[in-house]
Amino acid sequence: MILVRxxxxxxxxxxxxxxxxxxxxxxxxxxxxxxxxSEVERGQKExxxxxLASVAEALDVPISQIMREVGDRISxxxxxxxxxxxVPDDLVAEVEPELSLH
Amino acid sequence: MILVRxxxxxxxxxxxxxxxxxxxxxxxxxxxxxxxxSEVERGQKExxxxxLASVAEALDVPISQIMREVGDRISxxxxxxxxxxxVPDDLVAEVEPELSLH
Numbered sequence: 001m002i003l004v005r006x007x008x009x010x011x012x013x014x015x016x017x018x019x020x021x022x023x024x025x026x027x028x029x030x031x032x033x034x035x036x037x038s039e040v041e042r043g044q045k046e047x048x049x050x051x052l053a054s055v056a057e058a059l060d061v062p063i064s065q066i067m068r069e070v071g072d073r074i075s076x077x078x079x080x081x082x083x084x085x086x087v088p089d090d091l092v093a094e095v096e097p098e099l100s101l102h
Numbered sequence: 103m104i105l106v107r108x109x110x111x112x113x114x115x116x117x118x119x120x121x122x123x124x125x126x127x128x129x130x131x132x133x134x135x136x137x138x139x140s141e142v143e144r145g146q147k148e149x150x151x152x153x154l155a156s157v158a159e160a161l162d163v164p165i166s167q168i169m170r171e172v173g174d175r176i177s178x179x180x181x182x183x184x185x186x187x188x189v190p191d192d193l194v195a196e197v198e199p200e201l202s203l204h
Contacts, residue, residue, distance in 0.1 A: 001155050002165055003155065006151070046148060046151065049105040049107040053104060053105065062176075062177070063104055063106065064176040064179075067172050068169075068177070070169050071166050071167075071169035071170035071172070072166070074166040075166035075170070
């Protein structure tokens with residue numbers, strides 16, 4: 001089962017490391033307990049929407065960017081590709097009728 | 103403050119209505135209490151990752167699609183556009199040096 005909190009945790013940690021900040025710095029700026037933030041990053045605790053907003057602000061990352069990154073990573077886990085790697089049959093029929101099976 | 107649970111609730115309800123299903127049908131298929139799902143849809147309760155996975159499966163919608171839609175809606179709330187509506191200065195300088203102020 002794909003767990004959103006695991007992806008949220010990974011994304012929050014990756015943004016934090018990308019910005020060169022420590023757990024302690026972000027926890028302090030977001031007014032969140034250090035141990036709690038650590039558990040959120042490890043996917044062990046669900047972050048409430050309020051905590052997520054505080055941490056996003058502390059990281060200077062829009063919540064939308066966090067959620068989109070979470071969506072993108074989950075889509076990889078789900079094996080869904082953003083762009084189809086085959087041309088749909090009806091498009092083939094339109095462009096190259098002789099190639100179409102229909 | 104932007105609350106992720108409100109957007110998740112809206113997105114879940116919109117997908118449910120789009121598929122013509124009742125709260126009762128989805129709650130039953132996802133093995134979630136009807137009142138709980140109703141509160142999640144109204145943004146009054148945080149859905150745990152397990153509940154979110156069950157509801158997504160009951161709706162036949164990939165979790166990634168739900169999270170991306172949530173990200174897109176939050177970006178509108180945040181006033182962030184996917185595509186910039188001005189051409190960055192360095193690109194202007196590269197393409198049309200005489201138009202550049204630099």
